[in-house]
Each structure stands twice: as structure tokens, then as C-alpha cells.
Amino acid sequence: MRKITALAFGVVAMLASTMAHAETLMDRVVIVVNEEVILESELNDLIESVRSEIDTDAANAPSETAIRTQASERLITQKLQMQMADRMGIRIDDAFLDQAIANIASENNLSVEGLRLEITADGASWAEYREQIRNQIMMSEVQRASIQRRIYMSPQEIDLLVNLISEQGASNTEYRVSHILISLQNEEGENDEPAARSRAEQVLELARNGDDFAQLAITASSAQNALEGGDMGWMSINEMPTLFASALEGQEQGHVAGLLRSGLGFHILKIQDVRGMQQATSxxxxxxxxxxxxxxxxxxxxxxxxxxxxxxxxxxxxxxxxxxxxxxxxxxxxxxxxxxxxxxxxxxxxxxxxxxxxxxxxxxxxxxxxxxxxxxxxxxxxxxxQDITEQRMREQAQQILYSRKFQEEMEVWLQELRDNAFVDIRF
Structure with missing residues (x-):
């Protein structure tokens, strides 16, 4: 079944079910997140979804332990965001959900009924798919409310980016980038930079020797997009975090960059593809x-x-x-x-x-x-x-700068959310 594009906020719609399937008496609690639980059936659903998306027969495929660890962290992060949505009183009613699903169908050149048939073709539940989208919207609202207040854009930053946009003109290039983050934290949650650097150097060597980057991301990355193979999508240099832009500008497809040190850890990047920038509507x-x-x-x-x-x-x-x-x-x-x-x-x-x-x-x-x-x-x-004026370029620069800073703050905010939570993993 071909993948279905999710919402404009860039989230893959076919996430594994986060609904508890108490289908058998053997279902048990595997993770406690604050006052709530994650069941073994939920974790297994996500693991199966990841297996279906990757080549598990490959010689360098991620181990079962790696997939289970990444899936657990994904569910913990989702649970924490949904708990925050509940505290903030965020609700997504059926009318709004119907409109969002209609937009997803339209973006995939399908009717809503066509989308439903695509989703259910391999036995997936349409009701659960709807709840996945509802939860994605709620998490996006939590992220927006929590992160935008942390973002400050100085007039000088905007001026600098306006000048860059003006100089680049029609020569802009977009890069399809994949990303691995090796966290500074060890298993006890304490910073251990020497050990993190050693792990990062090993992963970087494997990446440069031609190992599958997506498999490495699933196995080793602490970033939120690890289960998607570290895929960050298409970005111009101006849209990337500044640390990434300086390492990738002017490089070609296949280039691997690292180690890039930030407050979260060591970053490894790979350019999967390069293209001329897509022209926006005029x-x-x-x-x-x-x-x-x-x-x-x-x-x-x-x-x-x-x-x-x-x-x-x-x-x-x-x-x-x-x-x-x-x-x-x-x-x-x-x-x-x-x-x-x-x-x-x-x-x-x-x-x-x-x-x-x-x-x-x-x-x-x-x-x-x-x-x-x-x-x-x-x-x-x-x-x-479209009137390409100074004001228009400033608006474009503000959008790009906001998006860049939002992505930079996202990983920090999610790490803080995780660090401040009570999590008990029982396997």
C-alpha cells in the first residue's frame, strides 16, 4: 500500500496505533508515564508498523532491541504531549477532524472514501486511523503553544536573512537531508560527553563506509524522527538549523557531515538528494x-x-x-x-x-x-x-527564520518534557 501524506505540519499519517487493544488477557502494562500506562499491545503495534516500513532482512537491519527502544521512546513522547494537551484543554471535535481528513485525501488526489479504502486495504482500522490524526493535531497544537513563546527573532537576524535571499535569487537549492542525533545522556540520564562522542564517531564511520543511513538512525539516533530513518524532508539552506546549514551548503548528494556538536549531543547528516528550489505560487x-x-x-x-x-x-x-x-x-x-x-x-x-x-x-x-x-x-x-518587494522578502525571511528556530527548539523542548516526567519501563 502506498504511503499517505499526512498533515501540513510534516507528520507521517500512518503512525502505529496508540489505542490500547486489550484483545487478550495476556495484555500487560510495559511503561508507566506519569499517571498513565502504555500497554504491550500498543508497543507491539508500533513495532510491527516499523518492521513493515524497513528491510528487516538486510544484513545491517536494526536489532529487535533497537526497534523496541525507539518505539518505546516514541510512545512515551506521544503520551507526554497528549497529557499536556489534556491539561491545556485542547480538544479536536469530529467536524474539525473530518475537515482535516478531507484535506489529507485531497493532498493525495483521493476522495475521503478513496483514502478510507487505501487505509483499510491491508486490514488497518479506519476508526483508529481517525484517532491517530486527531492525536497528531492535538500534539501539533501543544507544540505550537509551548514552543512559539520560546522563539525570538531580532530585526538584525531578519535583515541578514533578507540580504541572503536577495543575493541568492533564483539560484536557491533544496536538500533532502537525513539526520542522526547521538544524545549526550547515558542510560542513567546523566551527561557523558566522552562516551557520546565515542558512539557518534562509530556511527559516523559506518555512515561514511556506506551503511544504510536510515537503518543507522533507527538503531542509534535519539532524534524524534529516528523511526522515519532520520528523514528531515526537503529544506533550503536558509530553512535548516544554522549548525546544519554551515556543514551542508554547496555539498552534493551522498555527502555525510559530522560530528556537529550542539547542546543536545552530536549530529550526523547525510544529503540524500539535491534539487532546484520549487517555485512558490506567484x-x-x-x-x-x-x-x-x-x-x-x-x-x-x-x-x-x-x-x-x-x-x-x-x-x-x-x-x-x-x-x-x-x-x-x-x-x-x-x-x-x-x-x-x-x-x-x-x-x-x-x-x-x-x-x-x-x-x-x-x-x-x-x-x-x-x-x-x-x-x-x-x-x-x-x-x-506576486510583488517581489522588500516587504515581501521580509515576510519570507520571517517565515523561514521562525520555522528554523521552531525546529531547533522542538528537540530541546521534547527533551525537557521527557526529563521532567516520571517514566517506569517494565521490560
């Missing part, structure tokens, strides 16, 4: 919106109903869009501008919002729809060909 839209966020005192249904009432008031001429946005929109930045978001390419928005503004005719107010930020109505005021 069209920009000028749009405005009103955002209503559900809360403890404002139900999801009421938020949707409020926006429907606003839409009717605007269409009848009773109120203007700008007035209602200024008085009611939870997006305080655009509310002060009557809801206007300025000229922007649609791809800067979250998928649900992007798809709306990309396809709407000007001067039509949408029906209420939901994104990860809440409920919206939106109106496209105008469209134009």
Missing part, C-alpha cells in the same frame, strides 16, 4: 477575516453560530465587516485593521484557511469554517501577481 491575495475561538465559556457550536450571524449582518448591510472584526475578532492584530491580513501568498496560512482564500472569488464572504486557530469567516478583497 499570486497574492488581499483578504480579511473574523476569528472566534471556542473556550470553556464559549462552545464550539456557539462560536460557529456567532460567525453565521455576523455574516448575515454584513450581507444585509446592518453592520460592516470592519466593525464586526474590530469588536469581535480574536485575532487582535488584524482586528485593529478591520480584519485585513494584508497582501500575502495563500501558502503562508494554515491549510484550511489557505484552501479557502486560494479558491474564493473576490467580495464573497465565506461560510464559517474551522482551523487550528478557531472558527473564521473570510472575504477575499483582491488578487494580484
Amino acid at each position: 499570486e497574492e491575495v488581499l483578504s480579511r477575516h473574523i476569528l472566534v475561538r471556542p473556550s470553556v465559556i464559549l462552545s464550539d457550536n456557539r462560536a460557529q453560530q456567532m460567525l453565521q450571524e455576523f455574516r448575515e449582518q454584513i450581507q444585509s448591510g446592518e453592520r460592516t465587516f470592519a466593525e464586526l472584526a474590530a469588536e469581535n475578532s480574536a485575532d487582535t492584530g488584524s482586528a485593529a485593521q478591520g480584519g485585513e491580513l494584508g497582501w500575502a501568498t495563500p501558502d503562508i496560512f494554515v491549510p484550511e484557511f489557505r484552501d479557502r482564500v486560494a479558491s474564493m472569488e473576490p467580495n464573497i464572504i465565506s461560510e464559517p469554517f474551522k482551523t487550528t486557530h478557531g472558527w473564521h469567516i473570510v472575504e477575499v478583497l483582491d488578487r494580484r501577481e
Whole structure:
């Protein structure tokens, strides 16, 4: 069965089930994470999923112990994020989940029914797949809420990146990069840099001698993408963590870089492929919106109903869009501008919002729809060909810089989350 692309946040949709299958009386607790447990059936499900994705018959295939260890850490990390989502009151209702799954199907050129048939073709459960996507969205919301407040971008950093973008012009290159992180921590959770360096040097030698990099990542990496073979996807030099960019710029396919030392440990990188940068859409839209966020005192249904009432008031001429946005929109930045978001390419928005503004005719107010930020109505005021101005380049630089810093902070935040948790592994 071919792989199905997950959400825009870059997560593989076909994660192993994190639902407990108490199918037999032999099912037992194998890990305790704070006040919750992970069952042996959950761990076995993920292990089987990993086995199905890798060549377990290869001479250098990861050992059963390595796969079990990586799968355990994946489930622990997921459990910790879901616990945080519960504490933060993050919920994903069925209506929003249906929209997210419809987006996944569309990105794979399938109908929702076609996606369901793809998922269930080899006996997988559609209900469990839906819960996997729900959990992925919840974890992404936890990550966004927890990490974005840790990110600071100075005007000087943005200026420097604007200059780089301007100088590079159309010569930009993208790299498909794989990554291995050898953690400084030993099995007791204490930093042991000499031992970590020794392990990293051994892995680096194997990588440079032609061992399968994905198998090495599963066996040795402490990074969150270890079970995906360390795949980081396509990135330009500007989008990479600064430490990685300096080691990879100008290198060719197959190049292995290391050891790169950071606060987390030693990094080893491999360029899997190189291509010219994909050109973004040349069209920009000028749009405005009103955002209503559900809360403890404002139900999801009421938020949707409020926006429907606003839409009717605007269409009848009773109120203007700008007035209602200024008085009611939870997006305080655009509310002060009557809801206007300025000229922007649609791809800067979250998928649900992007798809709306990309396809709407000007001067039509949408029906209420939901994104990860809440409920919206939106109106496209105008469209134009992309204007490559200083402001546009600054916006692009801010996006790239934010994405880079987000990825850098992600690993640190997840490590902190793990270090501060009570975890009891019982096997």
C-alpha cells in the first residue's frame, strides 16, 4: 500500500496505533508515564508498523532491541504531549477532524472514501486511523503553544536573512537531508560527553563506509524522527538549523557531515538528494477575516453560530465587516485593521484557511469554517501577481527564520518534557 501524506505540519499519517487493544488477557502494562500506562499491545503495534516500513532482512537491519527502544521512546513522547494537551484543554471535535481528513485525501488526489479504502486495504482500522490524526493535531497544537513563546527573532537576524535571499535569487537549492542525533545522556540520564562522542564517531564511520543511513538512525539516533530513518524532508539552506546549514551548503548528494556538536549531543547528516528550489505560487491575495475561538465559556457550536450571524449582518448591510472584526475578532492584530491580513501568498496560512482564500472569488464572504486557530469567516478583497518587494522578502525571511528556530527548539523542548516526567519501563 502506498504511503499517505499526512498533515501540513510534516507528520507521517500512518503512525502505529496508540489505542490500547486489550484483545487478550495476556495484555500487560510495559511503561508507566506519569499517571498513565502504555500497554504491550500498543508497543507491539508500533513495532510491527516499523518492521513493515524497513528491510528487516538486510544484513545491517536494526536489532529487535533497537526497534523496541525507539518505539518505546516514541510512545512515551506521544503520551507526554497528549497529557499536556489534556491539561491545556485542547480538544479536536469530529467536524474539525473530518475537515482535516478531507484535506489529507485531497493532498493525495483521493476522495475521503478513496483514502478510507487505501487505509483499510491491508486490514488497518479506519476508526483508529481517525484517532491517530486527531492525536497528531492535538500534539501539533501543544507544540505550537509551548514552543512559539520560546522563539525570538531580532530585526538584525531578519535583515541578514533578507540580504541572503536577495543575493541568492533564483539560484536557491533544496536538500533532502537525513539526520542522526547521538544524545549526550547515558542510560542513567546523566551527561557523558566522552562516551557520546565515542558512539557518534562509530556511527559516523559506518555512515561514511556506506551503511544504510536510515537503518543507522533507527538503531542509534535519539532524534524524534529516528523511526522515519532520520528523514528531515526537503529544506533550503536558509530553512535548516544554522549548525546544519554551515556543514551542508554547496555539498552534493551522498555527502555525510559530522560530528556537529550542539547542546543536545552530536549530529550526523547525510544529503540524500539535491534539487532546484520549487517555485512558490506567484499570486497574492488581499483578504480579511473574523476569528472566534471556542473556550470553556464559549462552545464550539456557539462560536460557529456567532460567525453565521455576523455574516448575515454584513450581507444585509446592518453592520460592516470592519466593525464586526474590530469588536469581535480574536485575532487582535488584524482586528485593529478591520480584519485585513494584508497582501500575502495563500501558502503562508494554515491549510484550511489557505484552501479557502486560494479558491474564493473576490467580495464573497465565506461560510464559517474551522482551523487550528478557531472558527473564521473570510472575504477575499483582491488578487494580484506576486510583488517581489522588500516587504515581501521580509515576510519570507520571517517565515523561514521562525520555522528554523521552531525546529531547533522542538528537540530541546521534547527533551525537557521527557526529563521532567516520571517514566517506569517494565521490560
